[in-house]
Amino acid sequence: MTDSVIPPDDPTRALVHARPDDPALPHVAVAGNTYTILVAGEQTAGRYCLIDMRVPPGGGPPPHRHDFEEMFTVLDGAVEFTFRGERTVARAGETVNIPANAPHFFRNSSGEPAHMLCMCTPAGQDEFFQRVGDRVDGPTTPAPKLDEAQQKQRGERAGRLASEYRTEMLTP
Known part of the structure; x- marks a missing residue:
């Protein structure tokens, strides 16, 4: 028998089988988009998370950066990514990786x-x-329409929490 360089199996970790129609999954409206947390960090020992994103026309987050990798695979439609000031469009079937920072x-x-x-x-x-x-009811539930004061409040909350989540909001 040889010594393995791979750690032993951790039986406390369970198989995760994400079903997008699972009513127990959290659905969240953020920046005009609807996100469903398919696989949470608590299920992967913090290694990664997987988020299903529904982005309406005109939707998307403000400029930002963070110290973790972010990879997007477009399933339907087209999304314009601005990376270090350069724009590129990703269409259905294409993947974009944003390096940390x-x-x-x-x-x-x-x-x-x-x-x-x-x-x-x-x-x-x-x-x-x-x-x-x-919180919203489901993956295709549109984000609630927020008035100016509500939008400002959400932006301020994101700004306060950003550093706790290794994120920096950038001015456009």
């Missing part, structure tokens, strides 16, 4: 809804979204 944001600049998956490694973004967003 790089300034970026995305916008659905098409007239149709977009759908994508986002993996963050290590995890944490899933918790951030749940703390700054508004």
